[in-house]
Amino acid sequence: MKNSLSALLDAEHSVSELDDVCMALSDAEVRRDWADYLLIGEALRAEMKLGFDISAKVMAALENEPTVLAPRAVSATPSAPQTRWFRQVSALAASLAGVMLVAWVTLTFSANEIISPSSQTAAAPTIQPATQLASATSDKLPDHLQDYLVAHQAHTSVGALAGGSRNVRAVSATRGAP
Amino acid sequence: MSDRDLDRLLVERVQRGDKQAFGLLVSKYQRKLARLLSRMIWNAADVEDVVQESFIRAYRALPNFRNDSAFYTWLYRIGVNSAKDWLVSNRARISATSAVDIEDVENYEIGEHHRDNDTPEEVLMSKQIAATVNAAVADLPEDMRMAVSLREIDGLSYEEIAEAMNTPVGTVRSRIFRAREAIALKLRPLVNANAEKRW
Numbered sequence: 001m002k003n004s005l006s007a008l009l010d011a012e013h014s015v016s017e018l019d020d021v022c023m024a025l026s027d028a029e030v031r032r033d034w035a036d037y038l039l040i041g042e043a044l045r046a047e048m049k050l051g052f053d054i055s056a057k058v059m060a061a062l063e064n065e066p067t068v069l070a071p072r073a074v075s076a077t078p079s080a081p082q083t084r085w086f087r088q089v090s091a092l093a094a095s096l097a098g099v100m101l102v103a104w105v106t107l108t109f110s111a112n113e114i115i116s117p118s119s120q121t122a123a124a125p126t127i128q129p130a131t132q133l134a135s136a137t138s139d140k141l142p143d144h145l146q147d148y149l150v151a152h153q154a155h156t157s158v159g160a161l162a163g164g165s166r167n168v169r170a171v172s173a174t175r176g177a178p
Numbered sequence: 179m180s181d182r183d184l185d186r187l188l189v190e191r192v193q194r195g196d197k198q199a200f201g202l203l204v205s206k207y208q209r210k211l212a213r214l215l216s217r218m219i220w221n222a223a224d225v226e227d228v229v230q231e232s233f234i235r236a237y238r239a240l241p242n243f244r245n246d247s248a249f250y251t252w253l254y255r256i257g258v259n260s261a262k263d264w265l266v267s268n269r270a271r272i273s274a275t276s277a278v279d280i281e282d283v284e285n286y287e288i289g290e291h292h293r294d295n296d297t298p299e300e301v302l303m304s305k306q307i308a309a310t311v312n313a314a315v316a317d318l319p320e321d322m323r324m325a326v327s328l329r330e331i332d333g334l335s336y337e338e339i340a341e342a343m344n345t346p347v348g349t350v351r352s353r354i355f356r357a358r359e360a361i362a363l364k365l366r367p368l369v370n371a372n373a374e375k376r377w
Contacts, residue, residue, distance in 0.1 A: 006355035010329060011184040012336045022191055025198040031377055035205050036362040039369065042209060043311035044330040049296060051303030052212045054226055055204045055377035058233045062197060065234070070193035070241035
């Protein structure tokens with residue numbers, strides 16, 4: 001134990017030696033040796049106040065103090081390269097997934113709206129949005145009504161979620177017009 | 179491992195509830211802190227009180243210590259602040275008994291003034307300890323004397339001493355330990371007089 005204590009004083013100890021010494025601190029002889037070795041060093045360096053020792057008073061005063069229990073400090077060292085790489089790839093994947101979701105929603109609505117007028121009438125026998133009806137029956141309408149419907153498609157409820165797809169539909173409807 | 183690393187390990191142990199580990203730090207730094215604070219506070223008994231207060235404050239604040247600075251630097255700051263508080267709260271007594279200018283306390287620079295404020299008993303004790311240690315070192319075999327001197331006076335690591343003495347590190351470690359034990363054997367009768375002060 002004394003050998004470990006001497007090495008600990010010089011910070012030349014092993015991990016287990018620190019544990020061993022701290023476990024043995026209830027032994028007054030271990031504490032005395034630690035104090036003696038410290039004092040020898042200070043005397044050799046010709047430092048002052050060699051007779052000063054209040055360790056007993058301090059430790060007695062600390063008896064009344066609640067035991068310190070602190071959460072482990074978060075390491076201030078930078079994260080490992082592997083972790084950094086994982087974080088960067090995760091961020092990229094999340095961004096890509098977001099873009100793909102928006103694209104899928106947009107394209108799904110656009111695709112539904114670009115379907116040709118004849119197929120829309122066949123596939124949707126019941127309720128149809130006003131614009132689709134207008135497109136499906138465009139060949140039966142007079143020209144001035146056809147122009148009116150095309151001009152007002154942007155105000156129909158169908159295109160509300162489609163965003164930019166309203167313009168796509170308007171163009172296709174215009175193309176379909178004679 | 180450096181001295182600072184050792185302090186960090188001891189602090190971490192205290193932060194995990196090992197109160198005894200704090201005793202190692204108290205023993206290690208009490209005289210260093212007393213030497214520092216005796217430059218600010220004239221009376222030796224007052225220095226003792228302020229050093230004790232500093233350690234208690236440090237212990238209470240230890241959960242907030244994050245090892246961003248060395249433990250001693252942190253303790254030094256607590257010690258200086260404790261001394262300033264003490265000087266302010268004892269303004270009347272100090273102005274009546276000493277030449278300390280309380281108004282300058284906040285601007286106090288450590289090292290500006292050095293006071294030898296030890297009592298005659300403390301001075302005598304210091305001299306006796308130094309004489310005993312030096313006599314014990316002189317009686318050591320050459321290899322042990324050199325090893326302990328290179329370590330304690332020159333601050334060399336075991337590896338550096340091993341290189342200087344052309345000896346294995348294990349031998350250096352053993353020589354330093356045996357030297358300390360031989361010196362301590364001669365020192366103990368003297369310091370045992372102060373045994374009640376020791377932790």
